[in-house]
Amino acid sequence: MYVAGKGMPLHLEGEERKAKLLELGNYWCEIDYNPATKEQMKNLMESQQYSELEKSLVKRIEFGTAGLRSRMAAGFAFMNHITVQQATQGLILYLESLYSPEQLRQGAVIGFDSRYNSKSFAELAASLFISHNIPVYLFKKNNPTPFVPFAVLLKKAIIGIQITASHNPKDDNGYKVYMSNGGQLVDPHDKMIHQSILNNLDLWLIGGYDSTWVRSRVTEIYDEVAETYIERSLNYSRSRNSNSNSEPIVYTAMHGVGGETIKSMWKAWGFSPLVVVDEQIDPDPEFPTVKFPNPEEGQGALALSMKKASEIGARLVIANDPDADRMGIAEVQGDGTWRIYSGDEIAVFLLEWEISHYTDQAPAAVVASTVSSKICKAIAESIGARFEEVLTGFKWIINKSLELEGQGYKMLFSFEEAIGFCVGNHVRDKDGILAACVFNELYQERCASKGIRLSDHLERLRERYGYYLTRNKYFFCYEPVVIKSVFDNIRQEYPKAIGRFPVKYIRDLTVGYDNSQPDNKPVLPISPSTQMITFTFENGAIITLRTSGTEPKIKYYCEYHGNTLEDTRAELNELVDHMIDQLLQPQRYGLTPPSS
Missing domain, CATH: 3.40.120.10 (Alpha-D-Glucose-1,6-Bisphosphate, subunit A, domain 3)
Incomplete structure (x- = not known):
C-alpha cells in the first residue's frame, strides 16, 4: 500500500494513477470513523473528482x-x-x-x-x-x-x-x-x-x-488557570487605583473565546464597565458577521465595533482575534473617521509605557521579529535595554527571550508586527488578553486623562524617537508554484536598484546569503523551506518580502526613517510602489490584493 506523505510513485500516470487514487480513497473510507468526512471522500470517488482526490490524499x-x-x-x-x-x-x-x-x-x-x-x-x-x-x-x-x-x-x-x-x-x-x-x-x-x-x-x-x-x-x-492567570496579571497593572475613572471603550471578541476572560480581567483591574459588541462577544464557529475574523483586516472586520463605539460616544476599540492571542486597536479621529493602528504602532505605545515604569535592577531586554519597526530599538536603547531581532514567528521570539533570561536579563516586552504582543513573561507566547488590559491602562493615563488622542501621543513619541514609518501589506497567491516563481525571478538577478533607490545590501534567508556580512553568511538562521528576502537601501529604508507560514500570502514589510512626517511618507510610498511593480508584478503573476 502506498503511504500518503511519502510521494505518489512517479511512473503512475493516466488510468493507473486514477486507480491508485481510488485505492487510497477506499483505504481512507476503511479507517475513517467520522461519518461526515467518510461521506465526503465517498462523494469525491463516486463523482470521479480526481483532481480533488489528488489534493486530498497524495500530499x-x-x-x-x-x-x-x-x-x-x-x-x-x-x-x-x-x-x-x-x-x-x-x-x-x-x-x-x-x-x-x-x-x-x-x-x-x-x-x-x-x-x-x-x-x-x-x-x-x-x-x-x-x-x-x-x-x-x-x-x-x-x-x-x-x-x-x-x-x-x-x-x-x-x-x-x-x-x-x-x-x-x-x-x-x-x-x-x-x-x-x-x-x-x-x-x-x-x-x-x-x-x-x-x-x-x-x-x-x-x-x-x-x-x-x-x-x-x-x-x-479552566477555573484554576483562569483565576491564577488573572491574579498574576495584576503584577502588570501600573495605575489600578485610578482605573475606576476610566473612559469607556468598546471591545470585540470577534466571535472567539476572549470575551469571558476579558470581562473578568476588566473587573479585576478595576476599569469602568466594559462595553462589548453584542453580536460578536460569544463564541460562534460560523463567524457570521465577518468574512475574515482578523483585526488586521481593517474596516471590514471592525465595522460593528466602530458602529457600537459611535453609538455610545466611545473613542477607542480594542479587538481580540478569535483565539485571543492577538490584539488590534482602532480610534476615532477629530473628523469622525477611524484610524486602525498597525502592530508596529501599538508596540510603540506598549513599549514606551513599559519602559516608563521599569524599576527593576536587572538589565532589561526587548525582542522583536526582524520585520518589525526599528523605532522600538530606539525606544529600548533609550534606557539601555538590550534589543534583539529574530526570524518572524513567536516561536523564535520566545526562544530568544528564554536565552536572554538565562543570561540575567529581565524580559520587558516582545512583539511582532502582526499584532502579536507579549508583556513581560506572563505567558511564553503572544497574549492578546493581557495586552488589552495594559493597553487600556496606558490609554487612560496617556490620552483620556489628558484629553488627547493616541494619534497625538504617537506624534509626540515620533518627535522624541524618530519618524520611522512602515507600510506593510500582502497579496493572496493560492498556487505554491507561482509563489516560487515570484521569488526565483528576484533571485535570478538581485536588483541593484528599485526605482530611483539604490540597493545597498541583500539578505536572502532562503538560500543563506547576506552581502552585509564579511563572509556573505547571514547572522539569522537560514530557512530553506520558506521564502524571505530583505533589501536594505542606501537611504536606510528596508523592504522584506516573505511568505506566510499559515496563509496563502506573499507579505511585504517596508520601513523608512526620515526627518519629517510628510517627507518620510512620500519617500516610503514611492519606494513601495516601485517595489510592487518591479518585484511582485501582481498582474503578471495573478496576485490578488486584500479587499480592505
Missing part, C-alpha cells in the same frame, strides 16, 4: 514549527480526526523517546478554541495520551490560546496542545504545540515529530473515542 499535511493548520476536510492533506490522531501518536512516541516514565507523569495540557471540531480533536488527543498512561489536564470548555502555555508552566507539564486556527477562515483548524518551557516548538523538534508521525501511521484507535470515558479520566482545568 500529507506537514507537522511544522506551528504544528498543523489547514482546512478541515477528508484526506491526509487536511485537518480531520485521522490526521489529528496520527499527529498525536507521533508526538507521544517522540515524547517517550525524550522523557523518562517519571517525567512523562507530569502530564500534558490540552485546550481548544470554539471552532468546529476543536473540542472533539482535543478529546481525541487526550484519549491517546491516556492510552499511554500520560496524565492529561484538559480544559473543560473552550479557552483562549494563551491559557495553554500559561498552564504548561503552572502544572509543570511536559507538553501543551491547543486546537485552534487562530484568525483563519471558519473552515480551517489547527494543532499548536508547546514544549515544557511554555514556548512553541522550534527546530529540530518539529522535524523529528514529523518523522515520528510518518513512522507510526497505523491508528491506535480504530473506532474513535468515547467523550464520557475521556472526561472521566482527565483532570479538568
Whole structure:
C-alpha cells in the first residue's frame, strides 16, 4: 500500500494513477470513523473528482514549527480526526523517546478554541495520551490560546496542545504545540515529530473515542488557570487605583473565546464597565458577521465595533482575534473617521509605557521579529535595554527571550508586527488578553486623562524617537508554484536598484546569503523551506518580502526613517510602489490584493 506523505510513485500516470487514487480513497473510507468526512471522500470517488482526490490524499499535511493548520476536510492533506490522531501518536512516541516514565507523569495540557471540531480533536488527543498512561489536564470548555502555555508552566507539564486556527477562515483548524518551557516548538523538534508521525501511521484507535470515558479520566482545568492567570496579571497593572475613572471603550471578541476572560480581567483591574459588541462577544464557529475574523483586516472586520463605539460616544476599540492571542486597536479621529493602528504602532505605545515604569535592577531586554519597526530599538536603547531581532514567528521570539533570561536579563516586552504582543513573561507566547488590559491602562493615563488622542501621543513619541514609518501589506497567491516563481525571478538577478533607490545590501534567508556580512553568511538562521528576502537601501529604508507560514500570502514589510512626517511618507510610498511593480508584478503573476 502506498503511504500518503511519502510521494505518489512517479511512473503512475493516466488510468493507473486514477486507480491508485481510488485505492487510497477506499483505504481512507476503511479507517475513517467520522461519518461526515467518510461521506465526503465517498462523494469525491463516486463523482470521479480526481483532481480533488489528488489534493486530498497524495500530499500529507506537514507537522511544522506551528504544528498543523489547514482546512478541515477528508484526506491526509487536511485537518480531520485521522490526521489529528496520527499527529498525536507521533508526538507521544517522540515524547517517550525524550522523557523518562517519571517525567512523562507530569502530564500534558490540552485546550481548544470554539471552532468546529476543536473540542472533539482535543478529546481525541487526550484519549491517546491516556492510552499511554500520560496524565492529561484538559480544559473543560473552550479557552483562549494563551491559557495553554500559561498552564504548561503552572502544572509543570511536559507538553501543551491547543486546537485552534487562530484568525483563519471558519473552515480551517489547527494543532499548536508547546514544549515544557511554555514556548512553541522550534527546530529540530518539529522535524523529528514529523518523522515520528510518518513512522507510526497505523491508528491506535480504530473506532474513535468515547467523550464520557475521556472526561472521566482527565483532570479538568479552566477555573484554576483562569483565576491564577488573572491574579498574576495584576503584577502588570501600573495605575489600578485610578482605573475606576476610566473612559469607556468598546471591545470585540470577534466571535472567539476572549470575551469571558476579558470581562473578568476588566473587573479585576478595576476599569469602568466594559462595553462589548453584542453580536460578536460569544463564541460562534460560523463567524457570521465577518468574512475574515482578523483585526488586521481593517474596516471590514471592525465595522460593528466602530458602529457600537459611535453609538455610545466611545473613542477607542480594542479587538481580540478569535483565539485571543492577538490584539488590534482602532480610534476615532477629530473628523469622525477611524484610524486602525498597525502592530508596529501599538508596540510603540506598549513599549514606551513599559519602559516608563521599569524599576527593576536587572538589565532589561526587548525582542522583536526582524520585520518589525526599528523605532522600538530606539525606544529600548533609550534606557539601555538590550534589543534583539529574530526570524518572524513567536516561536523564535520566545526562544530568544528564554536565552536572554538565562543570561540575567529581565524580559520587558516582545512583539511582532502582526499584532502579536507579549508583556513581560506572563505567558511564553503572544497574549492578546493581557495586552488589552495594559493597553487600556496606558490609554487612560496617556490620552483620556489628558484629553488627547493616541494619534497625538504617537506624534509626540515620533518627535522624541524618530519618524520611522512602515507600510506593510500582502497579496493572496493560492498556487505554491507561482509563489516560487515570484521569488526565483528576484533571485535570478538581485536588483541593484528599485526605482530611483539604490540597493545597498541583500539578505536572502532562503538560500543563506547576506552581502552585509564579511563572509556573505547571514547572522539569522537560514530557512530553506520558506521564502524571505530583505533589501536594505542606501537611504536606510528596508523592504522584506516573505511568505506566510499559515496563509496563502506573499507579505511585504517596508520601513523608512526620515526627518519629517510628510517627507518620510512620500519617500516610503514611492519606494513601495516601485517595489510592487518591479518585484511582485501582481498582474503578471495573478496576485490578488486584500479587499480592505
